[in-house]
Amino acid sequence: MDGIEPAALATLLGRRGRFQGRVVVHSDVDSTQDEAARWVRSGNDVPALVLARAQRAGRGRMGRSWHSPTGGVYATLCLRPSTDVSRWPGMTVAAGLALAQTLDDAGVAGVDLKWPNDCRIHGRKVAGILSEALPEAGVVLVGVGINAVLDPRRTPDDLAGSAVGLAPLLPPGCALDVVCAQALERIAQTCAAVGAGESIEPGRVARFLAIDREVEVAGRRGHVRGVTATGALVLAIGIENVEIDVGEVCDAGGD
Secondary structure (H helix, E strand, O other), X not given: OOOOOHHHHHHHHHHHOOOOOEEEEEEEEOOHHHHHHHHHHOOOOOOEXXXXXXXXXXXXXXXXXXXXXXXXXXXXXXXOOOOOHHHOOHHHHXXXXXXXXXXXXXXXXXXXXXXXXXXXXXXXXXXXXXXXXXXXXXXXXXXXXXXXXXXXXXXXXXXXXXXXXXXXXXXXXXXXXXXXXXXXXXXXXXXXXXXXXXXXXXHHHXXXXXXXXXXXXXXXXXXXXXXXXXXXXXXXXXXXEEEEOOOOOEEOOOO
């Protein structure tokens, strides 16, 4: 099955009219995060959505690389929040929630969230979120990578068992491009709401978390209890509930 061409996705987003901002399309790029940073630093309009056909140096949290061949959805949302910078990290969790809800609404089975930034289907990663900041511009870059289609011939061995493509898991009659457009629109709306000061609804996030599962996060081991209104993970460690923050939204690199 073919993947998604960013130009076609941009046309669909424009036709649907639910994303209120500029959509910028590129072919192959180092990363949409870097292209988005250049867009903002050049004085262009925000909000904006930067799309690319493939990434040569896509990245995730903690400096990890993101396998980004042709066929996936690679996008960075540029937003200028009005809320305090301490609330910005919550956009990572908000974006993941928006994506999970979109896939669940489309009828995809087995959708869950691995806090704070991965969306999975039956335990295999289908998408990831990376949030970075441009403090001098007051802008947050919310990067989204969706494995719309995975070609096993081009998938590294170390990802073959942990990643999954979305297309074959969609119910019959559910169009891949429409679902991806809906996801980007919902991510933009949800992140804009958090950027305007709205809280994350813990119950909506908890629905996609493995509640009571034992995990280790930031060197702390405990059982998942949920999240807070700012997106922090709540772990039961012994007799105490401990909140683990998403962390700072790191500064975006580039010129």
